[in-house]
Amino acid sequence: MSPTNSYTYLYLPNECWESVFKFLFNDDDDDNNRHRLLESLSLLSKQFLSITNPLLLSLTFYDPARPYLSRLFHRFTKLTSLDFSFYNGDLDALLTRISRFSLHLTSLNLSNKPNIPADGLRAFSKKIKTLTSLTCSNVHSINSTDLFLIAHSFPLLEELDLSNPINCKNYNGFLDAIKALSLALSKLRKINLSRHCYLNNQSVYHLFKNCMLLGEVILFKCYGVTCDGIAFSLLERPKLWSLSFSNTTFGSARFGTKVTSLFSDSLVSCLNGLTCLDLSSLSISDELLTSIAREVLPLKRLVLQNCTGYNFAGILSLLSKCQSIQYLDLQNAEFMTDHRVAKISLLLGDLVSINLSECRKLTNSALLALVSNCPLLSEIKMEHTSIGKNIAKNSNDLIDFGLNPQLKSLYLAHNSWLRDENLILFASILPNLQLLDLSDCDCISEEGICEVLKRCCKIKHLNLAKCNVVRLLGLNFEVSNLEVLNLSDTNVEDETLYTISKNCCGLLQMILEKCLLVTMNGVKHVVKNCTQLREINLRDCIKVHMHAISVSLMVFSRPSLRKITTPPSFHLNEKKKVNSHQLCIVW
Incomplete structure (x- = not known):
């Protein structure tokens, strides 16, 4: 066959190649991984370059990006999301310039800035009318006028994140601004106002009452909002599916603000479609958990991190009835033991992620029970526990638990009992591990790390921060999949970096x-x-x-x-x- 005929035989139209490229994306790939894949494909041929350009939907801007705007927007014609969280230049000027292009943007991220770029947003909103998601988290200074501007400029917003401002000026003006937001954003489905200290019960009530499509609310460390205030607001929004709330101040964090009976009654009687509940740092009760169990709420995510006032009886009652939970966070639940973890693991067939960090009574047995009994489990966090302590005499018996191909992420930081033999045993039953966090685990050696890397060849992210005994000079084999390596605060030197x-x-x-x-x-x-x-x-x-x-x-x-x-x-x-x-x- 001639070269010409061979090329004709192998030719595929652009539509087919586009389908192939989309097939290469993994569902759990983040934007960075997709960008890297598209970048690699675009280098292969001009045809592939023309095909991959429209597949890029999001773009992150860095300081030097401004001179290339025209070229960027003519190349990537289907952009829907822009991220400026790393941009340290004149954002007002940049947004004004972007507004001159014909873009159909739906998402904008302006996080980590000194203030809200009001002039730029004003110009941006006059030309780009399609925005449905706005993120302005970790902004140093927010004014009430910024909220009025957002309310006036982006009426189609469905998601708004204004979380964690460093400084809020003019508290009285803010309350009026929140009411204006609630009236203007009729399509709002998700809002995050964590650390907005000026919020009170009345302003939250306005949000719940006026935003009729509201489904997800995040209000962490809103000290002016009480449990009873949330309870009255829930009466106005019975279709809420996700609630994250905590008003615990620093001084009372050890004991937590106590959840009232009114809050408990409203939660279980109003929110029969609740799938996500996060009550971090609150003082809850077994009665609340038992009430949720009686209503058999369709919970998929339950976060009780640093909660006090409840015990194993309450969590067992809830998990016995709500067996569709995929994400469970019981960090700092002091009553958890290996036997109790084994017991609840039998009820968690759908579990994907669990956090048992700071449950200091837990050892290897708890981890292995989860691996054995939860077939869909992808992530385990067991930091600050007793992993490695009181190992059975015949440690080889642990291998009888079998392989768990689903587990991808294992966080074992700050486990002072952890030894090489524990790591090697875990590696032998977790063949598809991609993330391993061993930071501040003082008793592991480079021999143990090297053996894990040999057995778990798919590891992409390895955290060895503060592991001062690890130098990795014995790493004399290829580790082709490793993408992120954290060696912070270790005794590595130039020879190690060369290896x-x-x-x-x-x-x-x-x-x-x-x-x-x-x-x-x-x-x-x-x-x-x-x-x-x-x-x-x-x-x-x-x-x-x-x-x-x-x-x-x-x-x-x-x-x-x-x-x-x-x-x-x-x-x-x-x-x-x-x-x-x-x-x-x-x-």
Whole structure:
């Protein structure tokens, strides 16, 4: 067959290739993974480049992105989401400029900013009328006028996140602004006003009464809102499916604000469609949990993190009736024992994620019971427990629990009893593990880590922060899937970084914060050998001497770099000297 005929035979129309590319996406892939896949495919041919461009729906902006706006928006024609949470430039000017393009945006993220860019949002809203999701979390200063602006400018909003402001000015004006929001945003389905200290019972009542489609409310650390206030508001919104509430102040966090009987009665009588309940840090009771059990609420997510006042009888009663729970958080439930975890694990056939951190009586037996009895379990958090303590004499019996191919994430940070033999046993039954957090586990060695990496070859994220006995000089084999490696506050040195970079060349993120023995030579090894590196963190690496020229050389030699967190030797005025046309943010 001639080359021409061969090419004709293999040709597929763009629509078929687009279907193939979409098939390559995993359901659990985040935006970064999808972006990387599309970027790789686009490099193969001009045809693939033209096909992948419309598949990119979201775009994250960094400091130097502004000069390329026209090119970006003409290339990616189907963008629906813009993220400016990493952008440190003039956001008012940038939003004003973006408003001149014909875009059908539905989502905008303006988090981590000094204030709300009012002028930019005003210009943006005049031209772009399709926005349904706005996120402005962790903004340092929010005014009541900002809320009036949002209410006036984006009437189609379905999701609004204004959580965790550092400073709210003019409390009285805010109460009027919340009422204006509730009247203007008739399509609102989800709102997060956590840490809005000015909120009171009346303002929450306005939200519940006026936003008739409201289904999810998040009100953490809203100290002016009481349990009874929530109870009266629930009467106005019986179709609420998700409630997250806590008003515990710092001084009372140990005991928690006590949930009232009125709150309990409203919760179970009004919300018969409740699928998510988060009462973190409140003082609840077994009676409340038993009431939920009697109503057989269709809960899929239950968070009782740091809650007090309840006991095992209450949680057992609830789980016996509500067996569709997928996410369960019982952090700091002091009454939990290995036997009790084994008992509730038999009731959790749909469980996907569980948090039992700070349940200090739990050992290996609890973890293995969960692995054995919960076939869909994908994530376990057991930090600050007694994992590794009181191991049975015949430890090999643990392997009889069999393999669990579903478990992807295991968080075991701050477990001082954890030893290499425990890790190796876990690795032998968790073949598809992708995330392993062992930070501050002092008694593990590099031999144990290397053995885990051999057995769990799919690990993508490994956290070894504060594991000072780990140097990884024995890592003499390829670890092709590892993408994120956290070695913060360890005794790693340049020789270690050379070994790691040669055998973990697919690293995307390297975190070396407070690595006091690392020098610029070690950093150069990482930048040279890790050909896909996107982020490197060198904060408090006192022996790494870096200046504007060395940063520029790093970026030019490794074009994939998107973020460099600089060491103390890199002064603020040096940032101005870094070439601004590179798509890399220097912190």
